Amino acid sequence: MPTTYYLVLSFVLFLIGTAGVLLRRNALIALMGIELQLNGGNLAMLAFSRELGDLKGHVFAFIIIALAAAEAAVGLAILVALFRGRQTVNLDEATLMKR
Amino acid sequence: MSAGGATTVDMVVFGVLATLTTFFALFTITRRNPVTAVMSLVATFFCLAGIYASLSAHFLAVIQVLVYAGAIMVLFIFVIMILNREEVAPFSLRPLRVLGVLAGVYLLVKIIDVVTVGLPEAVPGAAPDGFGTVAAIGDVLFRDFLYPFESISVLLLVAIVGGVVVSRSHQKEVAAVEAHDYRHQIEELAHHDYPGEPPAPAAPEGYH
Numbered sequence: 001m002p003t004t005y006y007l008v009l010s011f012v013l014f015l016i017g018t019a020g021v022l023l024r025r026n027a028l029i030a031l032m033g034i035e036l037q038l039n040g041g042n043l044a045m046l047a048f049s050r051e052l053g054d055l056k057g058h059v060f061a062f063i064i065i066a067l068a069a070a071e072a073a074v075g076l077a078i079l080v081a082l083f084r085g086r087q088t089v090n091l092d093e094a095t096l097m098k099r
Numbered sequence: 100m101s102a103g104g105a106t107t108v109d110m111v112v113f114g115v116l117a118t119l120t121t122f123f124a125l126f127t128i129t130r131r132n133p134v135t136a137v138m139s140l141v142a143t144f145f146c147l148a149g150i151y152a153s154l155s156a157h158f159l160a161v162i163q164v165l166v167y168a169g170a171i172m173v174l175f176i177f178v179i180m181i182l183n184r185e186e187v188a189p190f191s192l193r194p195l196r197v198l199g200v201l202a203g204v205y206l207l208v209k210i211i212d213v214v215t216v217g218l219p220e221a222v223p224g225a226a227p228d229g230f231g232t233v234a235a236i237g238d239v240l241f242r243d244f245l246y247p248f249e250s251i252s253v254l255l256l257v258a259i260v261g262g263v264v265v266s267r268s269h270q271k272e273v274a275a276v277e278a279h280d281y282r283h284q285i286e287e288l289a290h291h292d293y294p295g296e297p298p299a300p301a302a303p304e305g306y307h
Contacts (some may be wrong), residue, residue: 001109001110001113002153002154002223002259003223004215004281005113005117006150006154008211008215009117009120009121009150011207011210011211012124012207013120013121013124014146015129015148015203015206015207016121016124016127016128017124018203019128019203020128022196022199022200022299023128023196023200024128026133027132028175028178028179029127029128029133029136029184031175031253032127032128032136032137032140032175033127033128033169035140035171036124036127036128036140036143039143039144039147039167042140042147042159043147043150043151046151046154046156046159047154049154049155049156050154050155050223050226051223051232053223053224053226053230055230055231055235055236055238055239056159056244058156058159058231058236058237058241059236059240059244059247060158060240061159061244062159062162062236062240063247063248063251065159065162065163065166065167066166066251066254066255067170067251067254068100068166068167069170069171069258070254070255070257070258071167071258072171072174072175073258073259073261073263074258074261075172075263076174076175076178076262076266077261077262077263077265077266078265078266079178079182080178080181080265080266081227081265081266083181083182083278084240084268089182093117
């Protein structure tokens with residue numbers, strides 16, 4: 001398969017993830033959108049790695065997956081803390097620092 | 100992957116997987132119920148693992164299933180269990196966000212433009228021997244990227260500690276502080292009722 005196809009798919013994934021982060025009110029879905037964005041990035045890494053025959057892209061993708069795991073853990077912990085404090089996971093209602 | 104070029108089988112497999120990935124990703128961000136969203140996210144990750152395998156990234160495909168479809172999804176499910184709330188209006192489209200959507204669409208058009216013009220349509224040649232296997236990636240990882248790899252472990256440690264600290268319940272601390280105050284109050288009251296009296300009368304020495 002030409003690398004271009006993989007890249008277009010990766011950008012589509014990234015855009016869907018961005019739409020999820022920007023448009024959804026539920027913080028959980030926003031976190032899922034971030035995961036989709038990271039996966040789009042990973043796909044681009046692997047596609048270029050295959051195109052260039054260089055395994056460094058695989059290592060980067062590996063590091064990004066570990067980073068995504070850490071990000072999900074901390075992000076979900078923040079959500080739980082937010083829910084404890086304000087009984088909501090709605091991003092539009094988390095406005096404590098706005099006022 | 101075949102050495103000569105994209106075979107029909109490759110095309111069909113990629114087409115099916117790419118369509119499913121896009122479909123499930125869209126499903127993820129449009130569902131009202133978070134559990135449905137997480138399940139379609141898992142499906143997205145499985146399809147992506149297939150696409151990784153078609154890029155001869157076999158190790159990464161396995162890791163994708165293990166870490167994403169395994170660990171991260173369990174985490175999401177647990178958090179949904181803790182704070183399951185149905186939304187009244189899942190999408191919020193305020194003026195600023197409309198601008199953001201327009202910017203995103205413009206970005207998408209531009210990026211697809213750049214990608215389709217800048218890159219050759221040719222199929223990349225056959226992958227080198229052992230490309231994407233555990234041995235090959237381990238070689239690169241532990242020779243060229245040893246320090247980044249070690250710093251991942253620090254990052255994961257910090258994430259674990261941070262997660263525990265941020266999400267821990269403060270009820271015990273509050274209870275402890277309250278108990279301390281309560282004890283203090285009792286002592287004060289006791290002092291108030293019997294001012295100047297020694298705490299416990301000692302038995303006189305040598306008295307039989």
